[in-house]
Amino acid sequence: MTQDMTLLWGSGSPPCWRVLIALEEKNLQGYNSVLLSFEKGEHKSQQIALEEKNLQGYNSVLLSFEKGEHKSQQVLDINPRGQLPSFKHGDRILNESYGVCSYLESQFKNQGNKLIPECGAEQARMYQRMYEGQTLAQKMADVIYYNWKVPEGERHDSAVKRNREALIAELKIWEEYLKKGPGPYLAGKDFTLADVTVYPSIAYLFRFGLCEKRHPKVAEYYNSLKSRPSIKATWPPTWLESPQGQDLLKDI
């Protein structure tokens, strides 16, 4: 039975992007209900059109962080934390990006691309990189969101410096991993959940000015996956609108 699927997401957020990539990889196509007329039942007709092609669609609802829409009732109804992504499949609710990706792979095992490799060695590397990716994301957030997270009276140059050094050390670990391989993907020869979950953080680093020359293997990985259909199709729309990012990380 096909169950209604809805993703509430925001542009540019790595956690949201992870879910968008996983959905694409599993051949689940988003239809944008905001652009369709609910009254005319257009979202239903698009859903039926996808089903006729033997594809399952999901209702893709793009919300604006700037307008605070992630704190709107629509989100709070399924996510008490008021965060994006928020995801619903039938009456099942999942709002943790790693959780949604793992759930989709499990529920749609035989649809689209397999995201957990059969090979035990590759699987071990996948799980290791996937969760190390959370450390990378955390260290990135500590630098990028510092002023947003830490109230003015509590800010210290020493903390900023320490956070930047921690991110530099973390990136060295990833540079080394990608150098040692086996590539071309994070776990080896297959594109896996490790790439689904970590790629958005890596792209985010470059969006914030990370220097490609100083991190050549990370940059190579970043660039090589830009044209992958699932990634190209889900590139953050706000980044497409304003291709110029920020330079906060240019000296990292």
Next chain:
Amino acid sequence: MTQDMTLLWGSGSPPCWRVLIALEEKNLQGYNSVLLSFEKGEHKSQQIALEEKNLQGYNSVLLSFEKGEHKSQQVLDINPRGQLPSFKHGDRILNESYGVCSYLESQFKNQGNKLIPECGAEQARMYQRMYEGQTLAQKMADVIYYNWKVPEGERHDSAVKRNREALIAELKIWEEYLKKGPGPYLAGKDFTLADVTVYPSIAYLFRFGLCEKRHPKVAEYYNSLKSRPSIKATWPPTWLESPQGQDLLKDI
């Protein structure tokens, strides 16, 4: 083929404890090579004895955080971050606790207890709670480790207050989840990876003085699982030695 398995761990650390529970649930028994004579090959004989019973054993190496053994060469050899747990299965290395637990469930699917439920609804709840558990662990760490993580000159009462309020709000969410059910486990009727990963954090909260009366459902969950064989067998040895915990969280 049975491959050598080694876990380097420290007592009381929730990430280490997760892995110990997962190993027990999958019927993988630890033998303590420190107490056995390597010269006499006793660790091998214990391994063989386990194999004869059709059980696979793992080499359990308990290290001391106090003595800084998590930064020893033995750890650094397989974990550049110098952290515990560090885990090796044959030549596969996994040091992220969530990664080890997922890997073990995948590699030993038909051994011991099944930790990912078949039921889709329960599976969705499992993935959701499992990753929300990381937020709980983070908010707990922000309170418990504040003085250890933040250098003296950067500490602020306002930050301590905010962290404590965030932990209180987080615990309310969990209290609500456990009230609404379906229980008795986090994802429903089965003990799953959600319990494997979240239980050690919950036990840690009570070890640091969380008030059972103020968090009755969380306390009920905590107490009900104390006697589960995998949890009882892996209860932190340092906690058994000194049953009296701390009271840092008594007003939370």
